[in-house]
Structures are given as C-alpha cells and as structure tokens.
Amino acid sequence: MTSELDLIRPDWPAPDRVRAASTTRLGGVSQPPWHSLNLGTHVRDNPQYVTENRARLASELSLESAAFGWLSQVHGTDLVTSPVDGIPEADASTTTQAGQVCAILTADCLPVLLCDRAGTQVAAAHAGWRGLCAGILEQVVASFTAPSAEIIAWLGPAIGPAHFEVGQEVRDAFMAVDARAAEAFSVSGARPGHFMADIYSLARQRLEKAGVSAVYGGDLCTVSDPQRFYSYRRDGQTGRMATLVWLEP
Template identity: 45%
Template sequence: MSTNSVLLPSWPMQSQIGAVSSTRLGGHSVGAFDSFNLAYHVGDNRDVITKNRDLLNTYLPEGAIWLEQVHGSDVHVVNSTTDLSKVVRADALYTRLRRQPLAIMTADCLPILLASKDGGEVAALHGGWRPLASGIIANTLMSFRAAPIDINAWFGPAIGPTAFEVGAEVRAAFVNQNDSFSQAFVATKENKFLANIFLLAKLQLNELGVTAVYSDDLCTVTHAEQFFSYRRDGQCGRMATVIWRK
C-alpha cells in the first residue's frame, strides 16, 4: 500500500489500539472515483472496489465490519454473537472484541473514533450533522463501560469551517438544544451560516464528559488532491476511518 493511502491518527492511543484513516490516493479506481474509493454505493466498478478494500485489508488484522450508513443515531454493538456477514443500518459501531476492525465511510462528514484510555473498548462514528444533532455521540457513549473522562476521541478529515455553508434549519437543530452551539456557526448572508462540524462534535463530547479530544483539522474540501469531497465534486468516492483493539 502507498504510504500516501492512509493517515494515522494523532492521539495517544496508537500504541494500545489500531486506527487508520484512508485518503483518496493509491487505489485502483478511475475517473470521479480516482483512486482509492471504498464504497460500493456510489456507482464505481464493484470489482475495482473489492480490490481497493483488499488493499485496505493489508493494513488491518482482519476484514473490517461495514455499515449501511443512514444519517441517523443508531449504534451497532459488535460482540461474539454478531453475524459479521450481515450489513446493518446504523451510523456507529462499538466493540470490546480484539482484532475486529470497525469502519466508517465519509466524504465530508466527520469520522469520529473513540477509545477507552485502557484500550479495552473502541467505537467508530459517522458524524454528519444529522447524526450529531440526533445524538449519535451520546448513544455511543452509553455502550462504553468506561466513564467519559476515561475515553479519548479523534476526528478524521471532514468538511472544514470555511467550506460548510448550511441553512438556518441546521443551526436551529443544534442551537435549539443548547445555545452554546451557536459559537460553531458564523452568519454569511440571510439564513446562511458557515458551520464548524469539528467544533460541534467537540462541544458535544465535552458536554458529555469527554475532554480528551484530538484532531488534525484536515478539510476534505480544500485538500482536493488528498481527499474525496461530496460537497466539492458531487459524484465521488468515499474514504474509510477504521479502529480496532490490538
């Protein structure tokens, strides 16, 4: 695998757990999906996607579990009785199993990794604005045995605060819950705002008691050579952010 194909999270958990976030580089796809597309649902050649997933698997201890992500707040708990052949509709994965990678796909939405500081529990979340507004972080934390203060979080590449223009309804979805979320929105024109999805997730985590939050603040829209972006390109591939217990 190309060294440009993956990023390692900048957080203190890498010695205890495994985690990786893919880029758009080093794969086999062509055209709008050039080149490391990992999603079957976007119109790319299925055989090529399978080759790309096989390439990702060379970095993982086992094949990853994938979700059908629906922009909701459901969490799928993976345990010893889970049927790994079934694709589940949810937007977060949690496990205490060893060597079982959990994968989230994104192309602007915020991928969030959670790990207990003792390395015993991990989760991967699809942090689009709808899952965040509907409680995906709180629902995932409920699966953890560790207290929130004993959990680390990392944010992967996502649409940055200068690129994510939203309508008033998106701002209202957060501010109506807690006025502190207003700091994550900057008015640009009538009923339009720039939203900081990184800050929204951090504020939620902090409010829930998770204070150890790490991020490289990488914007998928502005780094066109490195990341897919649905907001920028429309038709495009998807990256994966994966976590597992060692």
C-alpha cells in the same frame, strides 16, 4: 496515479493495543470520478474496483477483509456492537473484541474514533450534521463501560468551517439542543440567511457535554484538498474514505 496507500495515523494518546487509521483517496484502482482508493460500494463505482481497494487496505493494515465491520450509514443514531452479520443500517459501531475493525465511510461528514484509556473498548461514529445533532456521539459514549472521563476521541477529515455553508434550520436544530452551539456558527457572506458551520467545534461541544474532554484531531478539511480527499459537496459524484479503529490482541 499512485499505487501506494496514503494513510493518516491519528495523533492521539491511545493505548498501544488500540490501532487506528484514516484513508485518503490515494493508492487504489478506481477510475474517475472515483479515483482512486474508493471504499464505498454505494456510489456506483465498479464493484470489482471497490473489492480490490478494500483488499489493498486490509493488506496494508495486516488485517483480514472479514475483520472490517462495514455499515449502511443512514445519518441516524443507531449503534451496533461488532461483529455483526451482514451490513446493518447504523452510524456507529463499537467492540471489545481484538481484531474486529470498526469502520466509517465519509466524504465530508465527520468520522469520530473513540477508545478508553485502558484499551479495552473502541468505537467509530459517522457524524454528519443530522446524526451529530440527534445525538450519535452521546450514544457512542454511553456504550462504553468506562466512565466518560476515561474516554478519548479523535476527529478525522471532514468539511472545514470555511466551506460548510448551512441554512438557518441547521443552526436552529443545534441551538434547540444546546445554546452554546451558536459559537460554532458564523454568518455567511455569500448568501443571506445562511451560516458557516464548524462541525469540529460542534462535535467537541457534544463530546464535552457527554463528559469527554480529551478530543484530538479536527484539522483536516476534505473540501480544500482535492488531491488527497474525496468531497461530496465539492464534486457530487465521488468516492468514500474509511476511518478505522480496532484492538490488537
């Protein structure tokens, strides 16, 4: 088991004071089936291991543990402005304060980071299919003081289109909001009445409709890389990775 954190640094043209990272499962102390850098407190892992893992992450990023704005994610559309007291039920956070970290936990759902080109505001969103369909990304874009044309986004590791099989009801839900969503679904060859969904394409569509055309990332599949990523759909009981964004002073 490696002791080094394997961090993904988003490849996007963010301003210098915008910092971002996405963790993998490597570099922590958790034991199977959460091995090893599990950052989720809600997945029945040993709390002491999670505390150590979070401390390692904070140290790696030269941040204080108190800077991380962890959320209790519920697949909804609520957004909070960081910093907040406690651990609010929300699926997105935003901040204009330097040193405050917007953090999202995932293990197949899509993490989305956003910032404005001036480097004055950042945000992170947990975009599972329910939240994505209900408008979580539109909520985040609307929270920016900058016009949407001045916002850029990065799509982090998530379940890829070759593995995200969904029922007719999921396709219908997206189609009811935007008929273009049909482009992100293909008929599943495995089960009649099911479709393969491209959550990256769906997110790009929703961001574009909200006025954000500068979208990066969207090429890391959690299911197909068990050595590097947690995947709830693949493994069931598993850990959680974090996708983070913050402003430097």
